[in-house]
Amino acid sequence: MLHKMRNGSLRSRRGVVALAVFVALAIPVTASASTQAVTYINLANAISLRSGVTAFSLKFQQRQSSASTVNGINRAVALASKCHDCGAVAIAFQVVSVAQQHLVTLNENTTSYAASVACIRCSALAEAYQIMVVSDSQPPLTDEQKQGLAQVRAGLEALQNSGLDTDQIQTQSDELVNQAMSILESSVGPAPVLSPAASGPAPLANISQPVVKLYRSVQKSGA
Numbered sequence: 723m724l725h726k727m728r729n730g731s732l733r734s735r736r737g738v739v740a741l742a743v744f745v746a747l748a749i750p751v752t753a754s755a756s757t758q759a760v761t762y763i764n765l766a767n768a769i770s771l772r773s774g775v776t777a778f779s780l781k782f783q784q785r786q787s788s789a790s791t792v793n794g795i796n797r798a799v800a801l802a803s804k805c806h807d808c809g810a811v812a813i814a815f816q817v818v819s820v821a822q823q824h825l826v827t828l829n830e831n832t833t834s835y836a837a838s839v840a841c842i843r844c845s846a847l848a849e850a851y852q853i854m855v856v857s858d859s860q861p862p863l864t865d866e867q868k869q870g871l872a873q874v875r876a877g878l879e880a881l882q883n884s885g886l887d888t889d890q891i892q893t894q895s896d897e898l899v900n901q902a903m904s905i906l907e908s909s910v911g912p913a914p915v916l917s918p919a920a921s922g923p924a925p926l927a928n929i930s931q932p933v934v935k936l937y938r939s940v941q942k943s944g945a
Contacts, residue, residue, distance in 0.1 A: 759791035760791070765797045766781040767779055770808045772805055773808055778812075779811070779812045780879055782815045782816075784816075785819070786819040790825060791828075792828050794829065796832045797832075800837075802841050802845065802943075812848045814849070814850045815899070816852045817852075819855040820855065825856065832939045847943075852937040853899075874898050874905070877898045878895065881895070899936070907934050
């Protein structure tokens with residue numbers, strides 16, 4: 723069966739999104755598992771409008787699916803405005819585990835937006851991390867892996883009261899995400915080489931071993 727992963731890239735990507743309210747996508751579901759489509763949306767918003775206040779938002783989502791079409795949308799938005807000595811930190815972390823059996827298309831969308839507007843000694847940090855796991859295993863994740871991801875979540879939550887600046891938070895976040903990758907890859911063999919397509923998405927054809935891929939988008943603004 724030919725599988726497709728759209729917009730795939732292992733490189734860091736910076737997506738700019740408007741500050742308008744995101745409109746939730748419709749989730750069409752049909753009776754047949756072979757034609758089912760699901761969409762998972764994970765959105766972290768942090769907005770600081772008060773002096774001396776740093777807004778913090780962490781959205782940690784873990785989902786699994788056996789649908790034929792799976793859409794993962796992961797976005798982080800951080801804004802500091804009209805304040806002094808203020809900040810905003812938004813972290814969106816999403817893990818989507820997909821069963822290979824019925825999978826036809828896997829779409830990823832990871833974006834971040836950070837802005838500091840009309841403020842003094844202010845900063846904004848938006849981090850979006852999305853991990854896609856394609857596996858034949860049932861269930862896709864072991865209990866040990868779930869426990870490991872819970873520890874990663876606790877580490878990300880602890881950043882709120884850590885007293886670290888945005889550069890340090892980004893460093894810590896990257897380390898925790900790397901831990902998550904190690905956890906998810908711990909029980910799988912080496913992933914197959916995905917042949918790049920001449921144009922369009924790279925195919926996920928003839929997957930014989932689980933594939934774990936990370937998509938990352940980070941933006942910073944201000945001090």
